[in-house]
Amino acid sequence: MGGTPPLSPLAPAAFPDLPVIGGVEFATAQAGVKYKGRTDVMLARLAPGTSVAGVFTRSATRSAPVLDCQAKIGGDGTGAAAIIVNSGNSNAFTGRNGVESTRAVTTAAAKALGIEESRVFSSSTGVIGEPLPHDRITAKMAELSGALDAGGIAAAARAIMTTDTYPKGAAAEVSVGGQVVKIAGIAKGSGMIAPDMATMLVYIFTDAAIDRPVLQSMVSANADLTFNCITVDSDTSTSDTLLCAATGASGVRVTEKDTAFIDALRGVMLDLAHQVVKDGEGATKFVQIAVTGAASDADARVHAMSIANSPLVKTAIAGEDANWGRIVMAVGKSGAAADRDLLSIWFGDEQVADKGWRAPSYSEEACAAHMKGEEIDIRVDLGLGGGTATVWTCDLTHGYISINADYRS
């Protein structure tokens, strides 16, 4: 990789102060998988009885660790569990060798922690198609298991970064039946971000007690409204993994009826998803695209993603140009139902197109002022029905080219 990209201008002021989640401990190490002089492995130990749910990339060429996680998730073991993650190498497209590397890492973690291998979930992120030097990771296992610390989540967020320019964390507290439960999550992701899970690793922890099938359905439904609604470059990773662990340490039982908890969990997921977009490679603008009036929610999503993935829309935003003609183009090419003469478009509060024609009230100056901001709101109404969708993306800049023409991911 060609040096460290500069901090995203959309980065939060500081990493948030994440609460300790009972039943989870973290450790990190410098294994030298690829990067030098920084941590690149993180281990999380989860207390006995923890429920683990997951959402994964739907790529047909998914990585060995993803396939291993998918095979294990739902096994409903009750012993202690663990998550082990390395950055620098994704162990994807590595054939039988990759399966063996994954097994070597999970077996070593299981042994070091005295838990069942079937309860060890692993992720790898970084370059595709190169053998994972798993012995560098297993050599650090004793150091990792000896360093476990309930307060280590911020360090864990740093260890999993690749081209990220800042670590990503989010948290919530929510009252369930008068008792407080906590949620804290971390994520990595910057490029190769698109729906069906982005190039992302996301780990979320809560001290609520939740049956695994219930936790899985909460996480899956929330992923469709958060991580599956973001895109940086329309490219989908072979490694995307979201794991959510409910330790039960609070003693508070949460069920599918606890909508306040589900909302709080979705809030943490949306916060992390937005942070990933704001760290999109080369991003200088955070863009929300809301589509209303579509023939169906599915159609609204197709239009929104067509706009969000259009290189011409994204470069216009980079150039602070309220180029609504490119929005029209992206709606027209999406394949979902549209009637040119019913289409209306807004940039911020400014209506630029009204039922297929430039809005009479359109002010280029007011629009230009909105485009100069860091947060761009685009709204499109199809005028056809009640379908809606909201997605988030970033602009396409010289920074994206610089990062990706040099970095081998």
Add this chain to the structure above:
Amino acid sequence: MGGTPPLSPLAPAAFPDLPVIGGVEFATAQAGVKYKGRTDVMLARLAPGTSVAGVFTRSATRSAPVLDCQAKIGGDGTGAAAIIVNSGNSNAFTGRNGVESTRAVTTAAAKALGIEESRVFSSSTGVIGEPLPHDRITAKMAELSGALDAGGIAAAARAIMTTDTYPKGAAAEVSVGGQVVKIAGIAKGSGMIAPDMATMLVYIFTDAAIDRPVLQSMVSANADLTFNCITVDSDTSTSDTLLCAATGASGVRVTEKDTAFIDALRGVMLDLAHQVVKDGEGATKFVQIAVTGAASDADARVHAMSIANSPLVKTAIAGEDANWGRIVMAVGKSGAAADRDLLSIWFGDEQVADKGWRAPSYSEEACAAHMKGEEIDIRVDLGLGGGTATVWTCDLTHGYISINADYRS
């Protein structure tokens, strides 16, 4: 627009010497639709009896001139015909106003040439959503009709350019039953290029005599193998138009059995399509992507286009990086059938991946040498069946960002 982009490094050495096609005359003018100091309108007059076939954008937000052409094509009139084209304004998303502008232009051309309005085909290319100042075009109609010249095709190719860095032309001669017929074509297109016709205007002329339905089926079939197999940025124009006019001036009748003619016509179309890609905004590399072994031809095309449209693949090529991991990623996300452990990949003659794993013979140096060339060949074999497809694209560079973050198209 922010100045003229530099000439594409992939530009041909010179505009080809196109033959005069009997039955066609051209004129150009400086109407000042948007550009200053250059021609921006071209008129072609077609002899009585000319058959005209067309292929058009499938965008749901297609422009007024496209809808007008589609309504007229197939009308099978026998009088003289005309094509009138302006650059600088696409007359797209201009509501009722746009319909009236198109009608004003075609009516004026019909009157100036003394032909039926139903035989006048028009195209407009340039900025979307701004009213077409059609009176600037109609004001030039007498000048245009007085300047018609059988040798004017090269000037016509220049008048229709927008962000193109060079005019595009191609020609062929073919023997049909021992008699020679000629084909000559011109095109414009540079950005907003994707299948279902790119942001392209293409006009092809032949002196063969061909019944209109036969000509239409030849053109449609050839378009699926040429213009519908190229992509610059996955964005689809609202104005794409290909018109093919057979004047019959040679007196040589061509039917659907004349495969040599069909092949020659496809050769002209493929040449023009490749020239469009080579003038892709910011392009420095011309990329051929051939997919074999797919479950079907349709699947092969989905994989090929997923690779060709991937920003991460295109930036890697810009960086001269044989990053085959990104090819794996693009195959994996495409949605078409793939088996990771049967996938093989070549860059040029160098095999980089063999059945899901780095090829034993892989030489990074040999690959790097291929990547430094201006023409990049990528081949992917799925190992599943007999489906094949070949598509063409260019790399994604800083030049694309510079052109599109400033230019309002």
